[in-house]
Ligand SMILES: [Zn+2]
């Protein structure tokens with residue numbers, strides 16, 4: 001996610017209103033490295049906007065994802081998590097506490113992450129790399 005101003009601009013260009021609820025979601029995501037799920041974000045926003053619906057939170061996340069402002073991580077088989085860091089990086093996933101962390105890709109990674117945008121009619125949106133194991137607290 002770039003700066004909040006440009007996200008606001010893109011929402012306006014798409015004809016979407018900037019509500020205080022949406023603004024709170026942008027602020028919560030900006031520079032957030034905790035990889036929250038939609039439920040986590042909903043719980044936080046409820047503290048400030050007690051009448052917000054889960055659907056509003058979810059739809060805002062989908063819009064941000066479609067705009068390429070956040071990544072939707074399909075690491076946890078139970079639910080999607082979101083990452084405003086859209087630079088190429090890998091993740092760790094703890095089998096025990098389900099926590100998602102960032103993992104720097106080694107410079108000599110054998111993977112060529114320069115993806116084709118299209119392959120045999122398949123449109124590539126992202127390649128997600130993650131390591132499964134136990135975090136420092138659970139291991
Ligand atoms: Zn853990």
Ligand SMILES: [Zn+2]
Nearest residue numbers: 083085101102
């Ligand atoms: Zn991340």
